Amino acid sequence: AQSVTQLGSHVSVSEGALVLLRCNYSSSVPPYLFWYVQYPNQGLQLLLKYTSAATLVKGINGFEAEFKKSETSFHLTKPSAHMSDAAEYFCAVSDHGSSNTGKLIFGQGTTLQVKP
Amino acid sequence: ETGVTQTPRHLVMGMTNKKSLKCEQHLGHNAMYWYKQSAKKPLELMFVYNFKEQTENNSVPSRFSPECPNSSHLFLHLHTLQPEDSALYLCASSTYGSKAGELFFGEGSRLTVL
Numbered sequence: 001a002q003s004v005t006q007l008g009s010h011v012s013v014s015e016g017a018l019v020l021l022r023c024n025y026s027s028s029v030p031p032y033l034f035w036y037v038q039y040p041n042q043g044l045q046l047l048l049k050y051t052s053a054a055t056l057v058k059g060i061n062g063f064e065a066e067f068k069k070s071e072t073s074f075h076l077t078k079p080s081a082h083m084s085d086a087a088e089y090f091c092a093v094s095d096h097g098s099s100n101t102g103k104l105i106f107g108q109g110t111t112l113q114v115k116p
Numbered sequence: 117e118t119g120v121t122q123t124p125r126h127l128v129m130g131m132t133n134k135k136s137l138k139c140e141q142h143l144g145h146n147a148m149y150w151y152k153q154s155a156k157k158p159l160e161l162m163f164v165y166n167f168k169e170q171t172e173n174n175s176v177p178s179r180f181s182p183e184c185p186n187s188s189h190l191f192l193h194l195h196t197l198q199p200e201d202s203a204l205y206l207c208a209s210s211t212y213g214s215k216a217g218e219l220f221f222g223e224g225s226r227l228t229v230l
Binding site for chain 1: 120147149156157158161164206208210212217218220221222223
């Protein structure tokens with residue numbers, strides 16, 4: 001069975017500081033991995049995805065994530081936080097078979113707070 | 117028009133009421149989903165429809181009844197709910213195939229069961 005663990009339910013950074021949100025996955029088959037963001041009172045929006053091509057994936061709003069098979073990790077980073085990055089971030093996994101059906105397993109989410 | 121529209125945005129109902137949530141997508145997708153988002157819990161996949169056919173029912177209680185009349189519309193019929201069913205219900209859509217994991221979500225329907 002696949003699963004996702006997001007380390008830290010709440011992360012606080014200062015504006016301009018590095019953002020690092022951690023995600024570890026468990027999968028018996030090569031995974032597809034995703035990061036979604038949810039702004040207050042909105043639905044989720046896809047930030048980026050890994051589908052077994054390049055291990056370093058660039059997404060929207062300056063975010064990127066690196067797939068590390070040896071560490072079973074897919075951490076999300078951004079070099080310099082902006083106030084508008086304050087939101088909840090979700091890591092998700094699917095296997096190649098389920099990827100055709102959109103069946104994703106989500107982590108519990110990490111709330112990012114950005115302090116001025 | 118936004119990509120995925122959900123109505124109503126907020127709903128309060130008693131345990132004996134019958135109500136429905138509606139979702140409409142304007143993206144030309146052929147797969148639609150219902151997810152449940154509860155406080156401090158991961159998003160839970162409830163139902164998946166591909167080309168109007170239900171392909172996933174994630175052991176959802178029968179008091180939740182989905183309906184997908186066409187690829188653009190998805191309903192969630194609610195009856196005799198319990199207070200623990202209070203949550204944000206998110207509808208999503210995608211293409212079927214290699215980009216199916218790229219879900220487009222609506223803003224959700226916030227349900228409170230009294």
